[in-house]
Amino acid sequence: MGLPLFRAHDDPGPSFVAFAERQGLVRTSEVADVDVHATTVVALRYASGVVMVGDRQATGNYIASRDVRKIEAADRFTGLAISGSAARGIELLRLTQLSFEHYEKMTDSSLSLEGKANYLSPIIQRNNLSTPLPVLPLLAGWDRNTEQGRVFEYDGAGGCYERSDFATIGSGSPFAEGTLRLGYRADLDVEDALALGALALYEAGDNDPATGGADFVRRIFPMMVVIDAGGFRELSTDEVERRFQTIAERRAESRGVAGGSLR
Amino acid sequence: MSNYFYVSPEQLTKDRAEFAQKGIARGRSIVGAIYDKGVVLVAENPSASLNKISEVYDRIAFAGVGKYNEFDRLREAGIRWADGTGYTYSRDDVDARALANYYAQYLGDMFTEGQKPLEVEILIAQLGGKLRPTKLYRIAYEGTISDEPHFVVLGGDAETIKERFAASAPELESLAATLRHAVAALAGPERTIPVSELEVGVLEDRGMRRTFRRLHDDEVTGLLE
DSSP, rough: OOOOOOGGGGOOOOHHHHHHHTTTOOOOOOOOOOOOOOEEEEEEEEEEEEEHHHOOOEEESSSESOOOOEEEEEEEEEEEEEEOHHHHHHHHHHHHHHHHHHHHHHHSOOOOOOOOOHHHHHHHHHHHSSSSSSSEEEEEEEEOOOTEEEOOOOOOOOOOOOOOOOOSSSSSHHHHHHHHHOOOOOOOHHHHHHHHHHHHHHHHHOOTTTTTTOOTTBBBBOEEEEEEEEEEOOOOOOHHHHHHHHHHHHHTTTTTTTTTTTT | OOOOOOHHHHHHHHHHHHHHHHHHHOOOOOEEETTTTTEEEEESSEEEEESSSSEETTTEEEEEOOOHHHHHHHHHHHHHHHHHHHSSSGGGGOOOHHHHHHHHHHHHHHHHHSSOOOOOOEEEOOOOSSOOOOOEEEEESSOOOEEEEEEEEEEETHHHHHHHHHHHOOOOOHHHHHHHHHHHHHHHHTOOOOOGEEEEEEOOOOOSSOOOEOOOOOHHHHOOO
16 A cells, blocks of 8 residues: 545545545445354443443354454443444454544544444444445443443444443343343442343343353353443453352352342 | 746756755754653644644654644555554554655655655654564655664754754663753753643553553653653
8 A cells, every 4th residue: 555645625534434445445345244143232321431241152053153252442431342243343343443543643632422423323324235244333431521421322224322321232132121121220330230231141141042141161251341431441251250150149049030139 | 939948957956955954944853762661752842732743553653844734644644554554454564664665755756746845854753562673764855764773853953953962862761861861952052942842752662552652741841850
């Protein structure tokens, strides 16, 4: 690639996608790929941030992978989770991370959280309307202007919707959503939010064949992430294991019955 | 009948060089120096928002003197080139030398073929790692590229500042000492530059992927004390 210089009237500005399309670095293909997908990721707001929990399993006709990372830091204060086509989703993660960094370097300032959420809309729209490999992300982060955690979800055509409480994506979301609806309160603290998020994911893994649960044999656990004023922080394997162990023990006591006081 | 006057290539080159040098000499200078743990770039810049120093990539920084609109366009092209290359291949494949060569070619082309040469001088700094050494590449208005072992001075008064800095900092020192000497060299014996008119950026490993960091005024004050 030569030095990409542009005249002022057709300069692509700080948008990496606008630049990459001009250079032909990003293209949408007509060729169908094996559609590996199905997932559960939840994001929920609590008093001073957001919590994200996501499973690790990639599913085709069989389990394609047990340790996929479906949540990544898009930048220091933003988490991005993917569901749908694994190929397109991972590409979306890369492109998004790079785009936010590109904007920062070009302008010496960060995009607002809302700006980041809106930036994804046309990318999702273009992908989903031009390929048979749909991708649906979930964006959550700490808004440094309003000093609160915020959650954004998308529809298949790229529409961006902010949620005031929580959002779920993937094939397991009905089960996760049910759990969150019953357990969610606006004044959750971070520990409660993590416990509720883990429980929602446990339920999804328990009911949806395409969502991976806690794998105590391989010690592969869902990803748990906290984003607050200090930035994006992923919980260690031990911290996650402890939480899923607690749920599993409780569930063993009740012989698998989920009812009662929201086990 | 067209009225073309013959101008010899020597004369043309001389005129263009003079023109570019005049433009560059109008701006304030920049010192880029390697210190024991990284690279520091120090610019005298009265504006807090029109930057002369910028991050380009994980281990690469840019500094420019001369006409702001001209070097800022080069800065943007450099970021695009780096992000585009890293996206296409891998982050490890983004090499400052390749970028410096592109700049050199472009500036060389503009010097010989452009309406006017660019009135800029730029510096591409690379923090060394496992794959590459720490380097300072200086690219002049006519496309001359040089690879400086210890420090670089860009701008109009480069020769004097260079002598001052070389005399005060003959070898690699700490960040604080390097910064002190760079600021003293920029200011000269009769002048002090207020901290608010200094723009300072460093490339230093802090256990993170991105190594560029701007130093705030209080940090600079602290280091200069």
